[in-house]
Amino acid sequence: MAITSDIEKPSPKLIPWTEKLAQVPWWALIILLLGVLIVYFIFTSPTYEDAFFFLIAGVRLTIQVSLISFGTALVVGLIVGLGRVSKNVVFYNLSSLYVEVVRGIPILVMLIYFAFVLTPLALQLLHWLSTAMLQNLAIGPVVGLAESMANLNIRDVPMVVRAIVGLAFCYGAFEAEVFRAGIEAIERGQMEAARSLGMSYFQAMRYVILPQAIRTVLPPLGNDFIAILKDSSLISVLAVRELTHLGKLNRARTFRTFETWNTVAFLYLILTLSLSILVKFIERRMTYEK
Amino acid sequence: MKNNMVEPIPVDDDIIIIDHVYKSFGKTKALVDVSLRVKKAEVCFIFGPSGGGKSTLLRCINHLEAPDSGRIIVDGIPLTHAKTNIDLVRAEVGIVFQLFNLFPHLTVLGNVTLAQEKVRKRSKEEAEQLAMELLERVGIPEKANAYPGQLSGGQKQRVAIARSLAMNPKIMLFDEPTSALDAEMIKEVLDVMLDLAKEGMTMLVVSHEMGFAKAASDRMVFLAEGKIIEEGSSKELFANPKQERTQAFIDQILY
Ligand SMILES: Nc1ncnc2c1ncn2[C@@H]1O[C@H](COP(=O)(O)OP(=O)(O)OP(=O)(O)O)[C@@H](O)[C@H]1O
Ligand SMILES: [Mg+2]
Numbered sequence: 001m002a003i004t005s006d007i008e009k010p011s012p013k014l015i016p017w018t019e020k021l022a023q024v025p026w027w028a029l030i031i032l033l034l035g036v037l038i039v040y041f042i043f044t045s046p047t048y049e050d051a052f053f054f055l056i057a058g059v060r061l062t063i064q065v066s067l068i069s070f071g072t073a074l075v076v077g078l079i080v081g082l083g084r085v086s087k088n089v090v091f092y093n094l095s096s097l098y099v100e101v102v103r104g105i106p107i108l109v110m111l112i113y114f115a116f117v118l119t120p121l122a123l124q125l126l127h128w129l130s131t132a133m134l135q136n137l138a139i140g141p142v143v144g145l146a147e148s149m150a151n152l153n154i155r156d157v158p159m160v161v162r163a164i165v166g167l168a169f170c171y172g173a174f175e176a177e178v179f180r181a182g183i184e185a186i187e188r189g190q191m192e193a194a195r196s197l198g199m200s201y202f203q204a205m206r207y208v209i210l211p212q213a214i215r216t217v218l219p220p221l222g223n224d225f226i227a228i229l230k231d232s233s234l235i236s237v238l239a240v241r242e243l244t245h246l247g248k249l250n251r252a253r254t255f256r257t258f259e260t261w262n263t264v265a266f267l268y269l270i271l272t273l274s275l276s277i278l279v280k281f282i283e284r285r286m287t288y289e290k
Numbered sequence: 291m292k293n294n295m296v297e298p299i300p301v302d303d304d305i306i307i308i309d310h311v312y313k314s315f316g317k318t319k320a321l322v323d324v325s326l327r328v329k330k331a332e333v334c335f336i337f338g339p340s341g342g343g344k345s346t347l348l349r350c351i352n353h354l355e356a357p358d359s360g361r362i363i364v365d366g367i368p369l370t371h372a373k374t375n376i377d378l379v380r381a382e383v384g385i386v387f388q389l390f391n392l393f394p395h396l397t398v399l400g401n402v403t404l405a406q407e408k409v410r411k412r413s414k415e416e417a418e419q420l421a422m423e424l425l426e427r428v429g430i431p432e433k434a435n436a437y438p439g440q441l442s443g444g445q446k447q448r449v450a451i452a453r454s455l456a457m458n459p460k461i462m463l464f465d466e467p468t469s470a471l472d473a474e475m476i477k478e479v480l481d482v483m484l485d486l487a488k489e490g491m492t493m494l495v496v497s498h499e500m501g502f503a504k505a506a507s508d509r510m511v512f513l514a515e516g517k518i519i520e521e522g523s524s525k526e527l528f529a530n531p532k533q534e535r536t537q538a539f540i541d542q543i544l545y
Contacts, residue, residue, distance in 0.1 A: 051370060083359075187391075189389060191353055191391065192391065193391035193392075193393070195354070195377075195380060195403075196352050196383070196384075196385045196459060197380065197384075197405035197409060197411055197454070198377050198378065198380045198381025198405060198457060199377070200377050203408050205446075207408060211395045212394065212395050215395075249448055258398075
């Protein structure tokens with residue numbers, strides 16, 4: 001009897017050590033080791049130290065650009081997402097047009113297009129408007145506004161602004177799809193119950209559908225924030241002095257290719273890993289609450 | 291319904307008028323030339339085979355479905371009129387669904403106060419006071435701070451009824467309110483409905499609970515294939531239905 005019960009309930013000690021080894025998250029340990037190594041280099045090697053302090057300003061800009069463009073993308077995404085589930089033909093089609101266009105164009109191309117095609121175009125439009133205003137409506141305050149519009153130079157629109165607008169435009173479409181999926185995941189009965197109590201469509205969205213959708217939507221939004229942080233490296237083509245661009249500059253300055261890109265990659269990894277830990281944490285709390 | 295743009299039609303005592311209504315979903319004819327008048331404080335019991343159009347009829351009355359043709363007039367307001375503010379009509383017509391459709395992200399109290407605050411524009415205190423009174427009435431005041439996920443089916447349905455009543459509706463629609471419930475919970479929901487009927491609420495009840503029909507209904511309507519096959523008082527329909535189909539259906543349910 002004693003023997004059979006032992007076989008039925010093996011004590012935890014009996015798990016073979018090979019199996020235990022297999023359960024260790026080796027990948028995390030390796031990343032940790034590499035991190036420790038780089039930190040060690042930063043403290044001991046002047047080349048690494050120099051690179052680190054040169055690049056750290058880029059980290060700040062990378063974070064700022066990511067935050068601002070993602071915040072804007074969330075607002076755009078929510079509005080367009082509502083458009084994608086709307087029964088209003090105009091709203092639905094405009095939203096779909098935007099989403100499909102953005103999905104079909106690489107982000108890099110979109111950024112270049114915003115910076116070098118749309119911005120000059122917008123400025124031309126502004127100049128044309130100002131001449132029109134001066135010719136037809138030359139009264140006090142209008143003249144001042146028109147003149148300042150005419151004086152606006154293409155160089156007055158900083159690259160970082162064009163970059164943020166471009167990134168927000170691209171990610172707005174991605175977040176719209178996230179919101180759409182989140183809204184469509186809520187059963188139809190919820191909208192019907194809310195409407196049958198006399199709530200308007202927007203009240204029902206605001207107080208019944210969206211608060212439920214936000215739970216399903218938070219994890220993918222978190223992942224997209226990590227993605228925008230990585231994609232912000234693309235704006236280095238616009239010579240915005242974020243992390244990747246400073247990497248290029250540091251390489252050119254010191255000719256230390258190896259150390260420079262080691263540090264750049266390490267800094268990105270720190271940012272994205274801490275974010276993904278945060279996302280996992282939020283995800284877990286969400287599932288507990290349900 | 292004071293604020294509605296449409297001039298109310300004088301309708302005597304008929305609070306619901308359904309006038310030659312047709313409704314199809316693609317090739318399925320859900321309602322075929324249905325006409326029905328319901329008086330104030332009347333309890334109208336609707337029954338019939340699955341797919342007969344019972345849910346569709348109820349959903350037309352608060353405009354969750356729009357009829358293809360015909361007129362529906364609720365408390366003097368024609369629903370299909372372009373100027374009708376449907377939200378105002380809906381606030382006067384409560385509906386209780388088979389699957390409750392409670393708001394899972396809100397507490398029981400939140401479920402019962404939300405529309406009071408947003409639609410009726412009542413203050414939070416006012417809304418909560420009425421909500422507690424209603425929860426008392428449906429017998430679960432102690433669950434005010436629970437979430438729907440923590441309730442039994444019968445409790446959920448009673449919260450759903452309280453949520454509708456909180457709008458002070460003139461009409462209550464019930465779409466198979468006990469069909470998703472275990473036997474021991476059916477009674478607690480039916481008791482709440484019986485009380486409502488006694489208090490003079492105008493009710494349209496879609497159900498298979500013939501006991502309720504006998505006890506509380508003023509009229510029974512047999513609906514099949516989108517048509518009203520027969521209607522009459524529960525005495526008439528149980529004792530000697532005119533149509534063979536009605537007889538067959540009642541027999542099948544009772545035995
Ligand atoms: N949204 C819809 N889309 C397509 N068909 C529908 C829809 N709603 C109802 N129908 C069809 O219309 C007919 C009537 O449906 P309805 O739900 O009104 O029947 P019911 O009498 O309530 O049946 P049950 O007892 O099963 O609830 C059915 O054939 C159904 O399949
Ligand atoms: Mg039904």
